[in-house]
Amino acid sequence: MRNLLILSVLTLFTVSQLACQKGKEVTTAGGNRVLNHTNLEGPKATFGKTVLISVNTWVNDSLVQSTSRDAGGPREIALPDSSQMKGKVPAVFEALMLMAKGDSATVIQPLDSTMKKGIPKSFGEVKEIRYEVKLVDIITPEMLQQRQAEEMQKAEGAKAQGMVIAQTVTTMLADYKSKKLANLKKTDTGLEYVIIEQGTGAPIKDGDNIPTNYYGIRKSDGKMFDNSYDRGGPAPFAVGGLIPGFNEGMKLLNRGGKAVLFIPSSLGYGAQGAGADIPPNADLVFYIDMGQ
Template identity: 35%
Template sequence: MAQDGTTASKPKTATASKSATASKSTTATKPAGQAAEKKPATGAAEAAPELKTDKDKFSYALGMNFGSNFKKQGLDLDPEVFAKAFAASFNAGKTAMTEDEMKTVLTAKAQEIRQKMAAEQAQKAEQAKQDGDKFLADNKTKEGVVALPSGLQYKILQAGTGPKPTLDDTVVCNYKGTLIDGKEFDASEKHGGPATFPVKGVIAGWTEALQLMPVGSKWQLFVPANLAYGQQGPPDIGPNQTLIFEVELVSIKKPDAPAGGAASGSK
């Protein structure tokens, strides 16, 4: 695991029958000959436009793209007002705002969104830290779990008998990483097999553990957030997450021979 992180509602229909009495009562409230008002169709009841030309299809696809992206971002906007403003600007018509007013509104909204996201991120980070601390406190009391002074914990699943790598070595490993809730976020098999990386080029928890593992070992590592990604967890992990890894140390990769081999030595 590298230091930089490798992460429609269904329309409801209803029908209702009116009794003869209700029908008479309704008619009595309207002047003779006046038809009942016809309400415009809205939402899912609106028929989709016919997409006959490439221009139609592109226009609709772009609208879908904007709509779904804005929805995912949680933007609170009025689609009808948005459509009117889009049409006015696109057709160089009269707009209800000046360019400066538009920029002021968008700048203020962007700042509001950033502040909201920062607050949510801080809340998630604090909750993750509390959950991780509790997990590690409980975990270190379990049979076979070794807790190190750094906060790293490990459990030997398979003992190896080979040499132990040093800080300057490059190793070959199979691994799987999960969050404490069991959600898998990475595995070497997803990348085609064993991974090769320098011992000092991974998260601190791994760097410490690898130097204790003989080749052939398979360990379960319990890595506190400060020895993993801390506040900077990638999207599929998140901030302040305690991580669990199964790591199998397959081999220590031999350094490449100098160019020219033995023949390149001084005469």
């Protein structure tokens, strides 16, 4: 349904034929009504460019899709070349052609009988879909190149950091096995852990979604089975949605905290294991670095 809401196809139009003044509603050739709330000066979005947009999609009084709620913020999309549109343009794309960087607009898309079939009956009678659109930025090729260079540099930095963490975890496992590991603690469930930094942020609780760097090895032989550093950085983890030992270990920290967890198989993947690298009844060791 989301694809229907955002990408329902409409008739191609010529931008120069429309003048979307601030506070004035215009109707596009595709039959959509567009009200530009700001009408800022500057270059408009055009086909073939990459743009950064925020969109809230409403069906009657229900917010069914939101870039801030569902994607964590504005979404970057590449507007296809006009030759690829084959005479048809999505409603939001029509509005973007009338907007400059920083503009916001309301787009009303009437629904025909075919479109209405894609709307769940729970919404009742639906005659139109409303989009609240903001054109946050127009991304130039130079900006894309700079971003790619920054992402590459960030990925290389993460891999280098991962190599340091690997050595730290390997050393701590050796000390653990020789019973020389300092500051080792154990919970009532059997989770053993060493807190490296408690963290200065808010306490971590179930339901939190936290960017987390991690490095996991098998306790038996120290073989690495997964880590975030090789993928360029932290992964968003929902506290309470992971293996029990990992969930418990996260909640021992505040945001920004770091720890090494020694997770028995009963708090890990148990008798079923997980893929080729985590056999049944495997005890695991994780280094975790909780983001803010």
